[in-house]
Amino acid sequence: MIFHAGAFGPEWFADRAFDVCVIGTGPAGLSLARRLARHGLTVALMEGGGTELSFESQEIYDGENVGADYWPLSASRRRFLGGSSNCWGGWCRAFDAADFDPVKHHPLSGWPIGKADLDPYAAETDEVLDVGAAEDMPASSFGKDTGDFRQIDFRFSQERLLAPRFMAELRASQKIQLFLEANLVDLELDDRRRTVRHAIFRSFMRPEKFEIQAKAFVLCLGGLENPRFLLNANRQIAAGIGNQHDLVGRFFNEHPHQNVGHVLLREPMLNREFYAPQRHLIEQQEILSFALYFSPVRQLSFTHELIRSAACNVAFIERLAEVVRGTDTRCYVGGLDDFLKQWRNPDIMLTGTLSIASEQALDRESRVRLGDDTDRFGMRRIELDWRYGELDFRTIRTAATAFGELLAESNVGRLKIADWLLDDTAVFPGTDTAQVGGPHHMCTTRMSDSPRQGVVDRDCRVHGMDNLFIGGSSVFATGGYSNPTYTIVQLALRLADHLAVSV
Numbered sequence: 001m002i003f004h005a006g007a008f009g010p011e012w013f014a015d016r017a018f019d020v021c022v023i024g025t026g027p028a029g030l031s032l033a034r035r036l037a038r039h040g041l042t043v044a045l046m047e048g049g050g051t052e053l054s055f056e057s058q059e060i061y062d063g064e065n066v067g068a069d070y071w072p073l074s075a076s077r078r079r080f081l082g083g084s085s086n087c088w089g090g091w092c093r094a095f096d097a098a099d100f101d102p103v104k105h106h107p108l109s110g111w112p113i114g115k116a117d118l119d120p121y122a123a124e125t126d127e128v129l130d131v132g133a134a135e136d137m138p139a140s141s142f143g144k145d146t147g148d149f150r151q152i153d154f155r156f157s158q159e160r161l162l163a164p165r166f167m168a169e170l171r172a173s174q175k176i177q178l179f180l181e182a183n184l185v186d187l188e189l190d191d192r193r194r195t196v197r198h199a200i201f202r203s204f205m206r207p208e209k210f211e212i213q214a215k216a217f218v219l220c221l222g223g224l225e226n227p228r229f230l231l232n233a234n235r236q237i238a239a240g241i242g243n244q245h246d247l248v249g250r251f252f253n254e255h256p257h258q259n260v261g262h263v264l265l266r267e268p269m270l271n272r273e274f275y276a277p278q279r280h281l282i283e284q285q286e287i288l289s290f291a292l293y294f295s296p297v298r299q300l301s302f303t304h305e306l307i308r309s310a311a312c313n314v315a316f317i318e319r320l321a322e323v324v325r326g327t328d329t330r331c332y333v334g335g336l337d338d339f340l341k342q343w344r345n346p347d348i349m350l351t352g353t354l355s356i357a358s359e360q361a362l363d364r365e366s367r368v369r370l371g372d373d374t375d376r377f378g379m380r381r382i383e384l385d386w387r388y389g390e391l392d393f394r395t396i397r398t399a400a401t402a403f404g405e406l407l408a409e410s411n412v413g414r415l416k417i418a419d420w421l422l423d424d425t426a427v428f429p430g431t432d433t434a435q436v437g438g439p440h441h442m443c444t445t446r447m448s449d450s451p452r453q454g455v456v457d458r459d460c461r462v463h464g465m466d467n468l469f470i471g472g473s474s475v476f477a478t479g480g481y482s483n484p485t486y487t488i489v490q491l492a493l494r495l496a497d498h499l500a501v502s503v
């Protein structure tokens with residue numbers, strides 16, 4: 001059943017109690033609530049926004065970037081039913097087994113759980129995200145000998161907008177009550193400060209707060225908002241809930257996405273190929289993991305690039321294009337200039353591009369913290385201090401150099417490494433020319449068996465709390481190189497099974 005929270009007064013909510021209160025309806029919250037319902041549990045599913053993008057909800061996501069160049073915080077996520085699945089690209093890939101393992105030269109790395117803990121949820125994750133079957137990998141340009149690399153594939157969500165797909169199911173559900181415009185503003189803890197008694201919400205329509213009572217509470221607010229909420233929840237615990245070791249919001253991790261060079265090809269390429277490093281390359285070079293995207297230059301269409309150029313220069317058209325296509329306009333690629341370059345010089349089809357999405361090192365100082373400015377509910381807004389360091393830069397440079405060697409040795413082509421990678425200032429190109437990140441917001445309430453190294457335990461339970469859990473990529477112990485949403489959903493489904501036996 002679906003309700004507008006503002007339609008009811010606080011007394012209406014006071015009469016109700018649920019097994020689990022799930023807060024947030026992105027991929028984490030939606031998949032968790034559905035599986036809990038299938039276990040027969042009653043679920044209050046709370047969403048701060050409505051069914052559409054609205055200014056009043058979206059502006060709550062505004063915040064300030066005080067670190068490395070990053071997108072405006074409100075633009076890198078969506079605050080309404082379905083969360084950022086309303087704008088994601090649909091790239092899916094489960095983490096590799098090695099992504100969970102500790103790496104000697106990466107302090108704090110290693111997850112308390114492994115791939116085998118998440119594999120049982122792969123089939124349901126495919127269903128939730130509507131991931132198509134794996135396509136046959138294109139034959140590698142290098143034949144069988146890919147040297148220091150292994151060819152990998154990604155799969156893609158077919159129907160990327162999650163909320164519309166689940167609307168009928170949510171409406172008909174006897175177990176899930178979805179409340180729209182229900183903004184979490186606080187948690188009430190018991191006297192021991194270990195158990196959440198109820199969660200406190202505000203709607204946009206009414207000034208009064210209302211409470212939801214449940215046996216367990218799960219924050220699925222997104223990788224930036226989970227820590228923001230915990231830090232703001234400082235009425236009963238001054239440092240914020242779960243922050244007894246000053247870890248909430250720390251270790252903010254992205255997947256730096258950068259163009260690392262152009263390839264002059266001997267033969268035109270037909271398909272995009274993806275490569276990840278072999279384990280020995282990571283260990284010998286003491287770098288992190290990554291995915292290289294080796295792509296042919298696409299034959300650009302005049303009409304398409306004309307529309308893209310218009311959309312990128314006229315805000316209204318950009319917005320319209322986003323609404324129609326359900327994704328951003330990708331102003332950093334293509335456009336009329338590129339079309340004209342290709343038209344004047346057909347040889348350009350003998351070039352390829354090499355770009356990277358890489359794993360980032362854990363850095364305590366890369367973090368979400370609270371600024372002084374507050375939103376309409378009095379919650380302090382985010383200051384994001386994204387940092388990257390020598391290991392991140394060296395990983396990308398080593399990836400490009402080693403791949404360049406493979407291209408040359410196999411005589412597939414020659415790589416011209418991007419100028420910024422040869423520059424020892426070690427600064428990534430910023431948002432004016434590059435994609436910079438996923439946007440993937442990870443590790444800000446990371447998972448660890450030790451409360452001194454992480455905010456949640458292996459069951460996604462906040463250390464020190466009995467009935468407070470977290471869903472989403474904020475619990476990732478490390479970010480790996482794969483896009484996060486597939487793993488987010490696997491973790492949410494696993495959490496549902498844990499809650500089914502523990503509440």
Ligand SMILES: Cc1cc2nc3c(=O)[nH]c(=O)nc-3n(C[C@H](O)[C@H](O)[C@H](O)COP(=O)(O)OP(=O)(O)OC[C@H]3O[C@@H](n4cnc5c(N)ncnc54)[C@H](O)[C@@H]3O)c2cc1C
Nearest residue numbers: 024026027028048079083084089090091184222472483485
């Ligand atoms: C442009 C773009 C492209 C992307 N492409 C990909 C991709 O190709 N592949 C991939 O794997 N990932 C991609 N991502 C990342 C992906 O969208 C996120 O990993 C995913 O949506 C996170 O899911 P989540 O449920 O944890 O959080 P979110 O999707 O952020 O959902 C959080 C939910 O919580 C709600 N909420 C927030 N605060 C409150 C509050 N106080 N009270 C109540 N409700 C609240 C929000 O409204 C929202 O519904 C992309 C992201 C962007 C922005």
